[in-house]
Amino acid sequence: MPTYDLTCKDCGEHSEKFMMRLIREEDKVCSSCGSTNVSQGLGGGYLSGGTVTSEIESGCGGGGFS
Numbered sequence: 001m002p003t004y005d006l007t008c009k010d011c012g013e014h015s016e017k018f019m020m021r022l023i024r025e026e027d028k029v030c031s032s033c034g035s036t037n038v039s040q041g042l043g044g045g046y047l048s049g050g051t052v053t054s055e056i057e058s059g060c061g062g063g064g065f066s
């Protein structure tokens with residue numbers, strides 16, 4: 001059974017959800033504070049320690065010749 005590992009980014013609450021289906025965005029809700037700012041990882045043992053963090057930095061805004 002897939003185990004989804006949810007960690008709230010707001011309050012740090014960690015919870016696991018057992019589901020027979022794929023997790024959806026609406027499932028990613030903190031059980032403690034109700035925040036949807038929850039990061040999801042796979043528990044169980046599909047991927048161990050596979051935290052995918054994609055931070056796209058779009059710096060250097062606006063082209064401008066000085």
Ligand SMILES: [Zn+2]
Pocket residue numbers: 008009010011012013030031032033034035
């Ligand atoms: Zn929370």
